[in-house]
Amino acid sequence: MTHNRVQAYYREQHADEPSAVRTPEDVDALIDALSAVPEFENLAVLHSSERELLPSGFPDHEFMVGADGKRQVGVLSFVDEKNFVSLGASGGNGGEVTYFVAGNPTEFPATAEIPLALVRQAAKEFLSSEGRRPTCVQWQEPEIW
Known part of the structure; x- marks a missing residue:
């Protein structure tokens, strides 16, 4: 099974060299890394290379994945034409x-906090769906964004 390539940014060094996420196992490794670190590094920004870029050269979307390993919960956000969490x-x-x-x-x-297992499932769906907003979770439009 072929999976699409996703670029992940969650550490300072990823500003120059994003982490590649290509397989469900890579998603698990990403969630495990976010879950195991201090709270100031527990959120990743993902972009799918399967989606079109804007005329500016920037991605037309942003998918954020957060994980709190101590409490076994996390958060998701998806931004393209609208903002969702x-x-x-x-x-x-x-x-x-x-x-x-x-x-x-x-x-x-x-x-916005959901079980960590659902965060994993949603990130895997994002990977395999060419960067579309995952359908395995419920979404809300946040007031604070």
Whole structure:
């Protein structure tokens, strides 16, 4: 089975050399890496090379994958024509949760947290679907973005 190539950015060194994600095993390795590190490196930005670039040369989409290994939850966001974040079953205490790409914070609504197993499934679907928004999760349009 052939899988599409995805570029992932989640460490400072990825600014110059993104991490390649080509297989479901690569997705598992990415989620494991995000889950095992300090909280200031627990979010990745993914772009599929299967999608068209904008006239500016930048990707026409952004898929973010966050993982909190201690609590076994994570977050997702998908941006193309609209902004979406995952919709979890519970909202905790309301408010926001913060995940970090290479030390840079991104706030999500607390309702965006979903089980880590579902984060993995969604990232694998993104990989195999030519960069489309995963359908295995429910989505919401966030107010804070």
